Amino acid sequence: MAGYFVTFEGGEGSGKSTQIARLAAHLRASGRKVLITREPGGSKGAEAVRxxxxxxxxxxxxxxxxxxxxxxxxxxxxxxxxxPALAAGDVVLCDRFHDSTRVYQFGGRAAQNGLMERLERAALAGIYPDLTIILDVPTAIGGERARRRRGDTSADRFEKDDQAIQESRRQAFLTIATAEPDRCVVVDGNRPVEDVAAEIRAIVDDRLDARRFEAIERSLTVGQS
Incomplete structure (x- = not known):
């Protein structure tokens, strides 16, 4: 069976890395092979661009x-x-993917959508997420989390933007979720870590079970033909 591609999106300090690690542990405990990766980065060439x-x-x-x-x-x-990981049947968990480019580089600039679509087609080569978890956290709370996380180190290119810009990004992620409800699920990230993790586990398990049943049904149909 082909692999399953899950991306995690959200603003700064939304808890993506924490939730990816917890989901990966759950999936591995159930016997699945899991690849954790991130953007920008992941591969050797992409890490250089990061x-x-x-x-x-x-x-x-x-x-x-x-x-x-x-x-x-x-x-x-x-x-x-x-x-390659998807072709091998792995579950791929990615911290940010194409939705972050939509939000951070193209948010609110509809006139540039032609460029965005061309870049997506060229970069993705038909590989789109099966499921996107959007962790939604109030901007002020996410910003404080990000500040605590980085400690004495400097804010990066995107963390340093002011709260108004961060809120516009939050709303842009929610707009994507509304436009693509089959792919995107919004999860309230402003709750205890384990509560958020339990909801994400349930979402992913349900999706993987549904996919397995669909594969079984297809094989039975082929066998009867």
């Missing part, structure tokens, strides 16, 4: 050029890591 993006070196080039860099990193990530 430094350029998060350091802010590309910021002066503008959001469009940042999007091009993300697309280049994503194309390498998909080809070198994600696609």
């Amino acid at each position: 430094h350029i993006i998060l350091s802010g070196l590309a910021e002066d080039l503008g959001a469009d050029w940042e999007a091009v860099l993300f697309a280049a990193a994503r194309a390498d990530h998909v080809a070198e890591l994600i696609q």
Whole structure:
């Protein structure tokens, strides 16, 4: 059976890394092979681009050029890591993917959607998430979490943006979820970690069970024909 691709999205400090680790432990305990990865980064070539993006070196080039860099990193990530893992039947859990580019580089700029769509087609090569978990946390709370997480280190290219920008990103993620309800599920991340983890486990288990039953039904149909 083909693998299953789950992406995690949300604003700064939404708890994606924590929840990915907990979900991975749950899936591995049930006997599934799991790959954890992230964006920007994941593969060797994409990790090199990650430094350029998060350091802010590309910021002066503008959001469009940042999007091009993300697309280049994503194309390498998909080809070198994600696609082979899915072909092997693994569950892939990715911390951010194409929705983050939609939000961070193209949020609220409908006139640029043509560029966004072209970059997506080129970078993804038909590999879209089966499920996207959007962790929704109030902007002020997420910002405080991010500050505690990084301690004395400097904020990265996106963490440093003000609260108004962060809130616009939060709303953009929610808009994507509304537009693609079959793929996206919004989870309230402003709760105890284990409560959030339990909800995510239930969502993913239900989706994987449904996919397994569909595969069984298809095999029975083929056998009867």
